[in-house]
Amino acid sequence: MGALVALEALRRLAGDRPRAGVIAVATTQEEIGLASGGGARSGAFGVDPKIAIVVDVTHATDYPGAEKKGHGDHRLGGGPALSRGSAVNPVLFQRLADVAEREKIPFSVEAAPSRTSTDADSIVMARAGIATALVSLPNRYMHTPNEMVALEDLDRAAELIAATVRTFTAADDFVPR
16 A cells, blocks of 8 residues: 555656655565564665655554554544654654645644654664654554555545655755754
8 A cells, every 4th residue: 555655646746847856665574674674774775865755554543442542543534644753753744744734634643652663663764864754544454354444545645745745845954953
């Protein structure tokens, strides 16, 4: 789903000629390679981006008995979840949130205080550090044969990423102040 969202964001940007160069990278070994960085660390090292927007999934918590206290309130059809925490650049997070509000794209916020358990953890520490954000898709019944996502969430995530990329310029500074 993450690759689909990234490619759809690129498709939406194709005719725009954004002011920033855009590269999409699909990686492997995210979960089994968390300690070593999997494919994300080497991909980020090779590309050497100024920023990275990671696309992944998060637990949807819109079913009876779901643990909202530990995971937050993320609903199918409620838009993407934007993570906040140590692996997420606060300036880039705010840019995504501001664009979502401006474009009327619904979103939720997910707390990730120590790590995200996604490729964001590896990318943020590549090279001298990369300003990283995490856009997650609510996924009901994650890691089961019956995973579910809402197609409108994929569409909204792609639009949010494309609309955010359209705001980037070479002069952007992602150093938190």
